[in-house]
Structure formats: C-alpha cells, structure tokens
Amino acid sequence: MRHKNNEKSRKIIAAATKIFAKKGFYKAKVSEIAQEAGIADGTIYIYFKHKDDILIALFEEKMREVLDNMKKQISLESDPFAKIERFAYFHLKLIEDNKDMAEIIQVELRQSSKFMKNYQNKKFAQYLDLIGDIIQEGKEKGLISQDIIPGIAKRAFFGALDEMSRFWVLSKRRKYDVETAARQISSYFINGIKN
Template identity: 35%
Template sequence: MKRDKPKYKQIVDAAVIVIAENGYHQAQVSKIAKEAGVADGTIYLYFKNKEEILISVFREKMGDFVEIVKNAIKKEITATEKLYEMIDSHFRWLHGDRHLAIVTQLELRQSNKDLRYRINEVLKEYLVLLDSILKEGIEKGEFDEKIDIRLARQMVFGTIDETITSWVMNDQKYDLLKLAPEVHRLILNGMKS
C-alpha cells in the first residue's frame, strides 16, 4: 500500500507546511516536492493530483488524532471526563502543529463540495467516538436523557471547531490549551439535566 512507501509520510508532512504557508490553491506540487526533498515526478507515484494530497493529509493526520482520542477515552473514567479528554486532546493536537491547524481550520474549508464530502467521510470516525461518549453519559445519568445525540454532537464539535478556528484566525496569539476547561464547562452546562 502507498502509505507504507518511504516517501509517503515525507510528502504528506511537506504538504501540510506548503499548504499552510501558501494556501491550497497556490500550493503547487513542485513546492510540495521541494519541501519534501523529492523530485516532482515522485509525488505522482503516490498521488494522482493535488486534491489527493489534501485528502491524504487529512486522512493521515486525522487517523493519528483519532488514535490519540481512542487511547484517552479508553481509561476507566466518567463520560464527563472523557469529553474533557476529547476537547483537551483536540486542542493539544492542533496547538502542537500550527501548520496543521491552518490547513484543517482554513484551507480544507475552501475546497470544493466533492472534496469537502470526502473530508467529512474521514471525520466520521472522530464523530463516532464523540457519539459513544455522549451515549455513555446519557446511560450513566451524567447527561440529560432527553438529549438529541445528533444535535449534541453538532454542538460539541461545532464549539471545539469554532474555538480552534478563532484561535487560528487570531494568529494563534493566545494559549488555546487554557480554553479547554472553559469550553468543557460550557458544553457540560448545556447537557446536564
């Protein structure tokens, strides 16, 4: 499989930097190749086009992040604590990689409808984890039993997402990690019975 090839990760990591610094539309394959330290033609051994690179960036990075969240919520802790772990992990993930934060929060949003659909497919695994936390919280009486899971998922993800986007749009001038407890508190207040 392509992902096992040695230069694949190099190209994906280079694409994050180039897309963040130049914008998706100005991120030429030649710039990505140069950043990755490979010949332009090498890119096409791994990817059909620039769109495939963007999808692969999101798939690979989101896959890594989903594993972080899975490990965080595997612990024997309450659903309330799992929700905090998810919020804190999401903030830490993007706080630790400013280029990736720009790509996920700004550049992926400017893509066409088909590309956004494919990105949403990648996001599904993360949302399934969020649903499992919400269901557990309802079952254990931590969250209001009348909660609409779909609406709660949108509220939680939307709040996390918008908080990170605002941080990126403000040139990451403040400490995103300090916001995790407050975001958690506000979300919990909306879900308690």
C-alpha cells in the same frame, strides 16, 4: 499511485502539510511541495495521481492519527464527563502542537467537499461520533438529560472547540491558554447537558 516506498509518500505529505498550511491548497504549487520534500516534481506523481490526491491522503493520514490518539485518551477515563473534559483538552492541545495540520483541517477541509465530490470524510464522522458515544453513554448512565439529542450535542461541542481553534489558527498570538479554554468549554457543555 504505487506505494512501494511509504517513507517517500510520508515525506511528500509532510511537505504538503507545510505548504498547504502556508499558501492554501489552490495557491500551493506542486513544484513547491516537491522542493520542500527535496525531490523532483515528477516523483510526486509516482506516489499521487493528482494534486487533489495529496490533500486527500493528507487528511486520511492526519485524521487517522488524531482519531487513534483521541480514542486512547478517552479510554483512560471511565466517567463520561471526565471523557468530555479530556476530549476538549486534547483536541485543543493537538491544535496547539500541530498548527500546520490544524490550519489545513480548519481551512481546507471546509472546501474539500467542493472539489472532492466523491470523497466522503468518514474519519471526521468517526471523530464526531467519539463525542456522540460519550453522550449516549452519559444518557444511559442517567448522568445526561434524556432530552439531549446526541446528533446536535456532539456538533455543538465540537463546533465550540473548533471555533476556538480557528481563532487560534488565524490569530498571530494566542490569547487564552489551552487549559483555560478546554476547562471553560467543557464546563459550559457539561453543565448544559447534565441531568
């Protein structure tokens, strides 16, 4: 897994994103990814030791991007509730703009824990913690009820957005626009937890 050439590594991940989204990890052939990337089958193995490693690297790369982007978005607001709204909007926007990536994270991330025993998805935990931190902040500022348990609330909020994403990813056509969905979901949540 030499990484002399990062450009090719990214090309492979981009191709894999497309193929995994279309076929799913198990049905995707390494040779298809190679073809999509415009390289030879063997070249993939210069950059990734196993097929599994492509998926892991894909997650890490995508999650890093998502995480960085979301941190930036949140930092633009100071009010915890505004942060939550922004989180909802940009999360759903991201799904809309990156359907392939969303599908993989939706579908494959779920089974990942099964075939990647030792792979700890730290990036995902950090992403959830962005919400947890906002809630904590809200509690400290007296905006959010002291009864709220951040560990449950962050999952409830993420799950609400995530289920919406899944619906979109698996549907052919998009019912409800991003703005509406984001506004509704963040509104339920904010009203649900505010003091």
